[in-house]
Amino acid sequence: MAKKVVRFENLGRRFSGKFVFRHLNGVVEEGERIFLLGENGQGKTTLVQIFAEVLRPSEGLVHIAQISRGFISHEPMFYPQLSAWENLLFFMHLAGVSMKQERIKDVLFYFGLYERRHDIPAHFSKGMLQRLAWARLVLCQSEFLLLDEPFSSLDNYFRPKLVQALEQGGIDELSWRYTTLVLVEHQEELVARLGKRVWILHEGRLSEMRP
Amino acid sequence: MRLKIFYLILKKDLVLFFRSRASFWATTLFVGGYLALLRLGLPPQETPLAVGVSFMVATQLTASVFLLLFGQVWEREWNAIAYILQLRVSPLALYLAKLVAYFMALMVLWLILHLIGFLFFKLTSHNLIVWSFLGTGFFLSMNASAIGALASGISFQTRYRELIMFLIYIPLILPVGIAAATFYRTLALYGKIGREGFFLTSLFFFFFSLGIFFYEHLLRD
Incomplete structure (x- = not known):
């Protein structure tokens, strides 16, 4: 059962x-x-x-x-004054997940945010914030996903990619399954x-x- | 685990306090300037102890109000606290980290303000810095942190949260300010610890206990 x-x-x-x-x-x-x-x-x-x-x-x-639960909502739920990297690390550690820096970098590469990792989210577009929220789901190793319109701001490259990821039950190259x-x-x-x-x-x- | 969470939240809050130009440094500049300007209204001779003490306490209280407001703004701005709650973070760790972060920020602010205060006011006793530490620095900051963390929790889910927070905070912090000023003056003039020390300690434990019991209930709508 x-x-x-x-x-x-x-x-x-x-x-x-x-x-x-x-x-x-x-x-x-x-x-x-x-x-x-x-x-x-x-x-x-x-x-x-x-x-x-x-x-x-x-x-x-x-x-x-x-x-472990992951949540994407209409609000970004990040600290606009901390950098993207600091935000991700903060939530990841709160979730009790520890990971090698290389793996965190891989996740940021996957979501196209590596180059902007030291920028503060206050300077991000809505699409970038949504990708950052997806990156947090992966880094926190979330198993139970609560996603409220998680594709609404994504472009034509990331939207199909992430729909496919959900369809396949996770992202194998990032060793994440929900x-x-x-x-x-x-x-x-x-x-x-x-x-x-x-x-x-x-x-x-x-x-x-x-x- | 709880200790680690406490440390993570405390570190984050302190980084936000000292990094946000709009919070810590704007508060310091504003209350520091206010303190310097007040000096212009006083006669050129040495400042009576009571006047100096009152100004220092009032300035520290004003600063605590600003810090409290900014501390709440960044939690609500993008609702980051919602993600913390959904991660099932212990509300006790969250409350304690908030309280300690306020306390540390207020103590740093106290140090800067007292340096400005000693520069602009000709105070009578060279021991004042010691009394000041006990009166305003420690007791006042400790109580402001406990009452502040509780007031921000109570107002958290209300629509006019900034206004509600002040309406709760100010009447509660005023007796603390009066007791801290009396404590400070008694100690400086007579070298005695008055009843105010007991009052301030009891008050801290009262608000601290309220925070521990009710903080979780306050955060979730």
Whole structure:
């Protein structure tokens, strides 16, 4: 029986007294890829933030397994005054990962950031920040990925490359594999490639459909 | 592991304090300039002890408010703290690192401000630097750090967090400022440790305990 990475019961979250969603139930098992769909404002980001334990549910229960987790959201979640290199090292060490400098350099090369590693992220474009966030996922050896529109700012070179990486379960040349994925994306053409299960969040209710 | 996390966060916070021109150095320049300007309003003879002490305490308190604000701004700016939380970092390590980082930054600031203070105010006692260390440097910075880390945690998830933080911080820090100034003066004039020393130590432990128990609850929305 597969390990339950996330299990939630009667989950609800409200902002300013109004519920975004209520009475949600579901399970994410290890090895699953969940594609979360829904129109703007339906609570997809909120649900992912609850899975990341950044937000608390207003009601209900959520259990999250103690496995290494990686998160890409709309916000960069870096320190703009520390260099890209310092940021990556800081988060990597916080995650309890130690790695040889050569391997860190390989990751930065892969994401096209090696030349800019000593620059501060405040000087990066949105696309570069998103690549830096991907580099952090790899360096922190994240197994359970919570990705909220992780391709939105990427160019035509990196977008297909990283879609393929997710499809293949990781990036072999960087010795990184993930096990479980919850992906929020508006581009439904990716569903067939990346989603094994599809959840739709609509008017506060969660339903599931076959991809 | 917790010790390593504490060290990592402390190092990061100190780097940010001293690297950000907009935080530490702007604060030093502002309060240092304010201290120098105040001198112009005083008569040319030696500054009475009480006046010098009040100015030093007030300046240090003003500086603590600025540092607190900047310390919170860089956590919220790009929401880096969200990633720290999702890595399941111990909130205790996070709180302690914040507290120690504020304390160290305030102590460095205290040193710079006192050098400016001694330059501009003709103070009466050559021992003042020792009393000043105990009164403003240690007790005041210690309490400002504990109250500051707690106030920034309480205001963290609110919409008007900068305003809320000050509304919480200022009424709590004012009695500390008064007690620190009295402590400083009593020690300088009579060489005695007054009741204020006990009050300041108890207050620190009270806010420190509140921070330890509630910090985790405060950070997650």
